[in-house]
Amino acid sequence: ETNARRAVDRGYVQVLLTIYVDWHRHDSRHRYMLIRKGVLQCIKSITNIKLGRKAFIDANGMKILYNTSQECLAVRTLDPLVNTSSLIMRKCFPKNRLPLPTIKSAFHFQLPVIPASGPVAQLYSLPPDVDDVVDESDDNDDGETESEIETENDDKDQHFKNDDIETDINKLKPRQELGRPIEELKMYEQFFPELSENFQEWNLVSKEPKPFVPDANLSGPIVVPTAGEEHSDEADQSAKGIALKESNPLLTEKYSRRPVFLELPKKDGMRDSSSHQQNDQRSVLPSCQCLSQEIVKGLDRISLQNSEKNDQCYGTGYVVTKESKVSLSTLACTKPCEHVSPCGSSLFEGSSVQLGKFCCTGVDSDEEDSSSSSSGEQVMLEVSDVSPVHDCDLYIEMVKNTKSIPEYSEVAYPDYFGHIPPPFKEPILERPYGVQRTKISQDIERLIYQNDIIDRVVYDLDNLSCSVPEEADVLKFNSKFESGNLRKVIQIRKNEYDLILNSDINSNHYHQWFYFEVSGMKTGIGYRFNIINCEKSNSQFNYGMQPLMYSVQEALNSRPCWTRVGTDICYYKNHFSRSSIAAGGLKGKSYYTITFTVTFQHKDDVCYFAYHYPYTYSTLKMHLKKLESMHNPHQIYFRQDVLCETLAGNSCPLVTITAMPESNYYEHICQFRNRPYVFLSARVHPGETNASWVMKGTLEYLMSNSPNAQCLRESFIFKIIPMLNPDGVINGNHRCSLSGEDLNRQWQNPNPDLHPTIYHAKGLLQYLAAIKRLPLVYCDYHGHSRKKNVFMYGCSIKETMWHTGVNAASCDLMEDPGYRV
Numbered sequence: 001e002t003n004a005r006r007a008v009d010r011g012y013v014q015v016l017l018t019i020y021v022d023w024h025r026h027d028s029r030h031r032y033m034l035i036r037k038g039v040l041q042c043i044k045s046i047t048n049i050k051l052g053r054k055a056f057i058d059a060n061g062m063k064i065l066y067n068t069s070q071e072c073l074a075v076r077t078l079d080p081l082v083n084t085s086s087l088i089m090r091k092c093f094p095k096n097r098l099p100l101p102t103i104k105s106a107f108h109f110q111l112p113v114i115p116a117s118g119p120v121a122q123l124y125s126l127p128p129d130v131d132d133v134v135d136e137s138d139d140n141d142d143g144e145t146e147s148e149i150e151t152e153n154d155d156k157d158q159h160f161k162n163d164d165i166e167t168d169i170n171k172l173k174p175r176q177e178l179g180r181p182i183e184e185l186k187m188y189e190q191f192f193p194e195l196s197e198n199f200q201e202w203n204l205v206s207k208e209p210k211p212f213v214p215d216a217n218l219s220g221p222i223v224v225p226t227a228g229e230e231h232s233d234e235a236d237q238s239a240k241g242i243a244l245k246e247s248n249p250l251l252t253e254k255y256s257r258r259p260v261f262l263e264l265p266k267k268d269g270m271r272d273s274s275s276h277q278q279n280d281q282r283s284v285l286p287s288c289q290c291l292s293q294e295i296v297k298g299l300d301r302i303s304l305q306n307s308e309k310n311d312q313c314y315g316t317g318y319v320v321t322k323e324s325k326v327s328l329s330t331l332a333c334t335k336p337c338e339h340v341s342p343c344g345s346s347l348f349e350g351s352s353v354q355l356g357k358f359c360c361t362g363v364d365s366d367e368e369d370s371s372s373s374s375s376g377e378q379v380m381l382e383v384s385d386v387s388p389v390h391d392c393d394l395y396i397e398m399v400k401n402t403k404s405i406p407e408y409s410e411v412a413y414p415d416y417f418g419h420i421p422p423p424f425k426e427p428i429l430e431r432p433y434g435v436q437r438t439k440i441s442q443d444i445e446r447l448i449y450q451n452d453i454i455d456r457v458v459y460d461l462d463n464l465s466c467s468v469p470e471e472a473d474v475l476k477f478n479s480k481f482e483s484g485n486l487r488k489v490i491q492i493r494k495n496e497y498d499l500i501l502n503s504d505i506n507s508n509h510y511h512q513w514f515y516f517e518v519s520g521m522k523t524g525i526g527y528r529f530n531i532i533n534c535e536k537s538n539s540q541f542n543y544g545m546q547p548l549m550y551s552v553q554e555a556l557n558s559r560p561c562w563t564r565v566g567t568d569i570c571y572y573k574n575h576f577s578r579s580s581i582a583a584g585g586l587k588g589k590s591y592y593t594i595t596f597t598v599t600f601q602h603k604d605d606v607c608y609f610a611y612h613y614p615y616t617y618s619t620l621k622m623h624l625k626k627l628e629s630m631h632n633p634h635q636i637y638f639r640q641d642v643l644c645e646t647l648a649g650n651s652c653p654l655v656t657i658t659a660m661p662e663s664n665y666y667e668h669i670c671q672f673r674n675r676p677y678v679f680l681s682a683r684v685h686p687g688e689t690n691a692s693w694v695m696k697g698t699l700e701y702l703m704s705n706s707p708n709a710q711c712l713r714e715s716f717i718f719k720i721i722p723m724l725n726p727d728g729v730i731n732g733n734h735r736c737s738l739s740g741e742d743l744n745r746q747w748q749n750p751n752p753d754l755h756p757t758i759y760h761a762k763g764l765l766q767y768l769a770a771i772k773r774l775p776l777v778y779c780d781y782h783g784h785s786r787k788k789n790v791f792m793y794g795c796s797i798k799e800t801m802w803h804t805g806v807n808a809a810s811c812d813l814m815e816d817p818g819y820r821v
Contacts, residue, residue, distance in 0.1 A: 001048070001049055003045075004046045004048060004051075004052050005049065005051060005052075007046050007052070008051045008055045012046070013046060013052065013055040013056055013059050014055075014059045016042055016043050017043070017059055017060075017061055020036060020039045020064075020068070021068065023035060023039065024036065024068045024071075030075065030078060033077070033078065033080070037080055037081055040081065040085060040088065041084070043056065043088055044084060044091075047091055047092055048091075056088070057092055057094075061088075062093075062444065062447060062448060065085040065088060065089055066089065066441070066444055066448055068081075068085065069082045069085040069086060069441070070441070072085075073434075082437065083437070086440055086441070089444050090440060090573075090575070093443075093444065093447060094575070095575060095576075095588075095590070096575050096576050096577065097133055097134045097576070097577065098134070098500065098533055098576050098577075098591065099488070099500070100462070100487070100488065101133075101462055102132055102133065103132050103133050103503060103509070103579070103581075104123065104132065104503060104507070105502055105503040105504060105505045105506065105507065105508075106487055107406050107502070107731065109405050109647070109648070111124075111506065111739060111740075111754065112753050113751065113753045113754055115739075115751075115754070119584075119740065119741075120506055120507075120739065120740040123506065123508060126581075131579075132508060132581045132582070133579055134579050135579045135580055135581070178766050178770055180766055185763065185770050187763075188766075191654060191719075191764060192767070193639070194637065194639075194656065194672070194673065194717060195771075195773075198669060199660075199661055199672075200664055202660075202664060203634075204634075204664045388630075389622075389623050389630075390418035390622070390623075391622060392416055394625060394626070395411075395415065395416055395618060396411070396416070398619075398622045398625070399411055399482065402482060402617055402621075402650065402730060403649045403650050403730070404482065404730050404731055405505060405738070406480065408480055409480075410480055411482070412481040412483075412484065412515075412608060412614070413550070413552050413606065413608065414550040414555075414560075414562065414608050415482065415614060415616050415618070415619060417555060417560055418560065419562050420560060420561060421561065422561045422562075422563050423561075426563070428543075428544030428545075429545075429564070429566075429567075429569065431544070431570065432568070435568050435569075435570050438568070439568070439572065439593075440572065443574065443575065446492070452493065453493070454491045454492060454493060454494070455490060455491075455492065456490065456491040457488065457491075458474060458475070458476070458477065458489050458490070458491050459476075459489035460487075460489075461479075461487045461502065462487070469520075472520070473522070475489075475497065475519070476518070476519045476520045477489045477516055477517065477518055478516065479515065479517065479732070481517075482616045482617065482730055483515050483616045483617075483686075483729060483730065483731075483732050484515050484517075484732050485501055485513050485515055485516070485732035485733075486502070486515075486516035487500045487501055487502040488500040492530075493528075495525055495526065495527050496527070496530070497528070497529055497530070498532050499514070499516075499530065499531045499532065500531075500532060501514055501531060501533055502732065504733040504734055504735060504740065505731055505733060506736070506738060506739060506740030507736050507740040508581065508582050509535055510535070510733070510736060511531075511533045511535055512535070512536065512611065512687055512735075512785065513686065513687035513732065513733070514531060514611050515608070515611070515732065516608070516609055517606065517607070517608050518607050518608075519604070519605070519606045520604060521600040521603070521605060522600070522603055522604075523599075523600055523601065523602065524599065525599065525600075526598070526599050527600070528568075528595065528596075528597045529595065529596055529597075529598065530593050530594070531593065531594040531595075532591060533591045534571070534593065534594055535578075535592065536592065536785060537592070538571065538786060539592075539594065539785065539786065540785065540786060540788070541569050541570065541571040541594055542570060546566045546569060546596070547564070547565060547566050547569075547594075547609050547610070547611065548563065548564060548565070548609065548610045548611075549562070549563055549564075549565040549566075549598065549607050549608065549609055550562050550608040551563075551600075551601065551602065551606075551607050552605060552606040552607070553601075554601070554602075562610070562613055565596075565598050566598055567596070567597050567598075567599075568597045569595065570595060571592060571593070571594050571595075572592065572593055572595075573590050573591075573593075574590060574592060575590065576591045577589070577590055577591070578591055611687065611689075612690055612783070613689055613690070615689045615693055615729075616729060616730070617650065617723060617729045620653070620692065620696075620722055620723050623696060623699070624640055624653060624655065627699060627700070628640060630703075631703050633660075634660060635660060635710075636658075636659065636660065636713065637656070637658045637660050637713075638656070638657055639655070639656040640653055640654070640655050641653070641656075642654070643721060643757065643760050643764075644757060644760045645756065646726050646727045646737070646756060646757060647727055647737065647739065647754070647756070648726075648730070648731075650726045650727060650730065651726075652721065652723070652724070652726055652760075653721070653722060654721055654764075655699070655718075655719075655720040655721075655722065656718065656720075657699075657702045657703065657713065657717075657718040657720065658672070659672075659710065659713035659714040660672075675716055675717045676716055676717070676773075676775070677716065677717050677718075677719055677773060677774075677775040678716045678717070678718050678719070678775060678777045678778075678779075679719050679777070679778040679779075680695070680719070680720045680721070680722075680778075680780075680781070681720070681721040681722070681724050681761065681778075681779075681780045681781070682694070682721075682722055682724070682781035683695070683729060683781070684724040684744045684758075685725065685735050685742075685743075685782065686725055686728035686732070686733045686735070687733070687734035687735060687783075688782055688783030688784075689783070690783040691781035691783050692781075694781050695720075695722045695781050696722075698781075699720065716776070719775070724757050725737050726757075728743075737755070737757075741754070743755055743757065743758050750762060765778070
């Protein structure tokens with residue numbers, strides 16, 4: 001550092017740059033590359049201090065190294081010079097302020113209770129006029145180390161801190177006490193009617209239990225398949241070889257044993273539960289009611305009206321309307337769309353919902369359809385391959401009861417119409433060599449050639465009066481729909497846009513999940529999108545992952561698919577600075593950029609981009625309704641309850657799935673009540689949408705006619721909370737709920753006012769512990785942004801300590817090995 005200051009004081013920075021340029025010009029055969037690299041190393045050492053970086057910029061070093069490095073790109077052997085030059089330029093690039101008025105979310109929700117400590121308390125304690133976007137330390141203090149500057153070698157997998165693994169030994173030790181009074185836990189009795197249901201009023205098959213066989217090899221009423229025990233001949237002859245259903249005097253006492261903690265009286269009225277097998281009229285819901293709407297020529301939007309008046313014939317996966325029917329392939333998007341209605345407009349006035357943006361100016365159909373279309377423009381969008389559990393009209397009904405903080409009044413087309421898997425395999429994208437270096441060079445050009453930068457705001461949630469671009473060559477953006485996340489868009493160059501994501505509500509970070517709409521594009525043009533306020537140090541976007549895109553025009557052509565798109569994809573540290581408030585007290589940290597380039601197939605299409613396949617809260621409610629209507633109530637015991645309401649007033653569903661008892665005989669009812677519990681939950685982190693898709697598959701499998709599924713139903717009672725964080729999902733959060741906290745960190749001491757879903761989910765488990773019916777398994781479904789494939793985190797303290805390297809005494813690692821069963 002002393003030598004660096006001395007070099008700056010004596011003007012050596014300008015001298016070194018002159019020497020480097022001279023060698024660059026005269027070493028045409030690249031014989032003296034080591035000398036040239038040595039000069040760059042001297043410049044690099046000087047720029048480790050703030051004075052050195054200032055002297056480098058004053059000497060026009062950015063432009064000099066940029067020009068020389070561009071001339072070296074054609075020669076692969078000169079890559080060390082290019083990489084070192086890039087490293088110096090990135091280090092000296094002035095830290096920029098994120099172009100936002102505040103890093104807090106654009107949406108505000110007042111909490112009923114302010115936490116006494118933690119990030120949320122700090123957020124609420126900030127003075128209203130404080131600048132939380134940037135602070136004085138962001139101009140690269142001398143303490144910045146060389147390791148903080150990325151190079152092209154950053155593509156190697158990093159050993160990163162895993163936020164999902166708890167290392168506090170005190171938190172890992174299980175506590176045996178219930179934590180809540182017995183009287184308080186009685187409130188959860190209502191969620192376990194299967195423990196008191198006698199089924200006497202059900203028309204079950206009167207199948208008398210078989211007489212007891214004295215010499216049968218009996219090991220108990222339940223044989224756990226994973227226990228590694230061999231099934232006896234008698235058990236194999238029972239239903240699916242898992243549940244022993246024969247009458248057995250020796251087991252009568254065990255079968256009839258009631259829960260020892262709470263008195264659970266029989267409740268005949270519980271047969272007709274809140275949503276359990278109660279509406280025969282509603283049990284024949286349409287498999288997929290597609291659009292029934294008006295398309296008015298000259299307009300660019302669709303209003304989804306109630307279609308109850310239409311005379312419809314339902315089939316598997318699609319609907320045919322007698323008024324008119326037009327194939328998707330006949331609809332073409334031929335004109336640009338107008339901008340959507342502003343956020344916060346009245347929600348579903350007149351029972352209508354805005355369906356994102358939609359282009360339709362002409363319909364080519366046969367004479368019958370055209371005559372119908374000409375009178376009322378009533379058309380049907382027909383895709384027979386959409387999942388049978390997707391119902392367009394039912395989805396709209398679910399959306400109407402969904403409460404969002406921005407009061408969304410629009411519906412994203414992919415969520416409304418559904419989608420099917422692409423008909424082809426999508427390989428992992430191989431990234432071209434040097435793409436990150438090229439993107440960084442283009443970012444450096446912003447400083448060198450500032451006159452080429454447009455710097456025009458085209459979308460801004462913080463400024464609702466922001467005008468929509470009217471030029472034909474400017475893209476239009478929108479994220480004002482359920483689970484949408486896009487805060488601001490700035491046009492940098494003609495076909496390049498900087499995108500800024502919204503923070504989680506009541507938080508100032510967690511930028512990763514994105515879901516937004518783009519329209520007004522042209523074909524044959526590569527549009528570059530840069531999401532500039534990411535926070536994680538690395539991403540799967542560096543290892544073959546691609547963003548997802550849904551094309552409305554492709555959907556109209558009978559291909560409603562989310563497909564992986566984008567070229568020149570990379571994830572790297574940028575020159576936008578994080579304030580110490582945003583970085584948890586750390587100074588001088590930078591944001592990261594996800595950049596990708598997309599060439600659209602259709603002119604003036606309407607496309608949606610997402611981090612991963614979206615799965616909204618309204619989609620979950622629709623799927624649960626469809627599963628309820630499609631199941632066989634004589635075979636499957638299905639019940640849907642409302643566990644609690646979230647902070648925003650949305651219901652948190654609780655689902656119970658098991659097999660109906662074989663008959664209403666006492667032995668069969670006892671076997672039904674004594675099935676062990678399996679507890680499943682998902683989506684505590686809103687941005688981990690893959691958890692919801694796995695949960696959807698789990699629910700559909702458990703409700704299927706598969707022999708294995710029937711076997712599972714006859715062996716276990718499944719208690720499922722498919723979405724632990726509905727508010728976060730609805731409002732486009734990545735990790736937090738409306739409380740601004742990670743709900744997965746609140747299990748030890750949840751607050752009923754701030755974390756109701758966690759509080760009551762834990763209450764269910766505490767209730768089961770109180771009545772001596774602890775679940776055999778509790779599995780919480782998650783996703784991971786930087787790990788591949790499928791993996792599990794168990795409940796072993798020893799394994800956690802070994803894998804994280806945390807020191808702990810052997811006496812602290814005592815654990816119950818029952819999880820190995």
